Amino acid sequence: xxxxxxxxxxxxxxxxxDSSVAMMEAAQAAGHEVWITEFHQLTVKxxxxxxxxxxxxxxxxxxxxDHWVAVEDWYKMGEGSLQPLxxxxxxLMRKDPPVTIPYLYTTQILDLIPDSTLVVNAPRGLQxxxxxxxxxxxxxxxxxxxxxxxxxxxxxxxxxxxxxxLKPLAGKGGEGILFLEERDRNLNSLLEISTRDADTPxxxxxxxxxxxQGDKRIILLDGKPIGALNRIPTxxxxxxxxxxxxxxxxxxxxxxxxxxxxxxxxxxxxxxxYFVGLDLIGDYLTEVNVTSPTGIREIDLLSQVSLGKTVxxxxxxxxx
Ligand SMILES: Nc1ncnc2c1ncn2[C@@H]1O[C@H](COP(=O)(O)OP(=O)(O)O)[C@@H](O)[C@H]1O
Ligand SMILES: [Mg+2]
Numbered sequence: 001x002x003x004x005x006x007x008x009x010x011x012x013x014x015x016x017x018d019s020s021v022a023m024m025e026a027a028q029a030a031g032h033e034v035w036i037t038e039f040h041q042l043t044v045k046x047x048x049x050x051x052x053x054x055x056x057x058x059x060x061x062x063x064x065x066d067h068w069v070a071v072e073d074w075y076k077m078g079e080g081s082l083q084p085l086x087x088x089x090x091x092l093m094r095k096d097p098p099v100t101i102p103y104l105y106t107t108q109i110l111d112l113i114p115d116s117t118l119v120v121n122a123p124r125g126l127q128x129x130x131x132x133x134x135x136x137x138x139x140x141x142x143x144x145x146x147x148x149x150x151x152x153x154x155x156x157x158x159x160x161x162x163x164x165x166l167k168p169l170a171g172k173g174g175e176g177i178l179f180l181e182e183r184d185r186n187l188n189s190l191l192e193i194s195t196r197d198a199d200t201p202x203x204x205x206x207x208x209x210x211x212x213q214g215d216k217r218i219i220l221l222d223g224k225p226i227g228a229l230n231r232i233p234t235x236x237x238x239x240x241x242x243x244x245x246x247x248x249x250x251x252x253x254x255x256x257x258x259x260x261x262x263x264x265x266x267x268x269x270x271x272x273x274y275f276v277g278l279d280l281i282g283d284y285l286t287e288v289n290v291t292s293p294t295g296i297r298e299i300d301l302l303s304q305v306s307l308g309k310t311v312x313x314x315x316x317x318x319x320x
Pocket of ligand 2: 241
């Protein structure tokens with residue numbers, strides 16, 4: 001079968017960390033063709049979506065004790081050509097956030113691909129689901145949350161609790177996440193910076209003290225949990241994201257986690273969000289990552305599984 005991956009420039013990917021590379025390796029190992037392109041390399045002509053596709057061959061990472069190692073020239077690209085994406089059995093949209101207007105245009109272009117090619121995640125799902133706001137669809141499993149750009153409303157929310165967490169709606173990897181307390185002398189100024197003087201709505205959540213024990217990532221495939229890892233804040237940092245130095249640790253999927261997964265699964269399925277990373281703190285869902293969730297490499301290492309293979313085999317089964 002033919003798999004196309006829409007990714008950030010391949011030279012910028014980290015083969016020992018990025019889930020996209022794990023999936024490309026798994027596709028290659030299963031005997032599929034692996035093609036890559038970038039989100040700004042799509043063209044619509046004659047009513048078809050074309051991509052400038054490059055064939056790629058990977059040297060898989062190897063296990064060295066407790067970490068993965070990659071050779072320096074871990075990928076080799078063949079000659080590129082413009083091809084209709086309908087020639088592919090599956091297209092994996094794996095461009096990293098932020099979700100910008102050009103990103104949304106790309107999803108609208110991908111939506112023109114005929115159903116005989118499976119696009120993961122579904123373009124309409126990517127349009128519908130902001131990674132922060134989507135959690136609001138599941139009020140029974142989220143912490144107290146508001147979305148506003150009104151400074152007075154934010155100040156009131158902060159004043160009513162010991163601490164609150166502020167999240168820009170387009171952030172990832174901990175970007176722009178703030179820990180707010182009423183007594184912080186920078187509070188007003190921080191809010192002015194974050195709301196760009198009341199021009200951008202933000203999310204505020206009650207601060208969950210369980211965050212110090214970790215931010216759990218659960219990978220869902222077609223609504224079912226297939227693996228999990230914990231990310232524990234280190235040093236003086238309150239954020240658990242791997243991108244800011246969170247320490248990864250093995251973890252379990254508890255009955256409460258299963259309940260949260262079951263709560264979100266029907267909506268994810270309805271929206272074509274097949275490959276998703278849920279972030280859970282304590283007993284609550286805090287974020288639904290749909291663009292290019294990460295964690296596969298780390299889960300494979302900690303749990304001796306091969307989630308890339310699980311995902312690729314599932315996609316192959318859907319399109320066969
Ligand atoms: N409600 C919360 N209470 C405490 N800490 C939180 C809360 N929400 C997020 N965090 C912290 O902020 C980090 C990033 O939050 P998240 O919502 O997952 O956004 P992103 O990962 O996109 O930056 C988490 O790893 C966690 O440490
Ligand atoms: Mg997160």
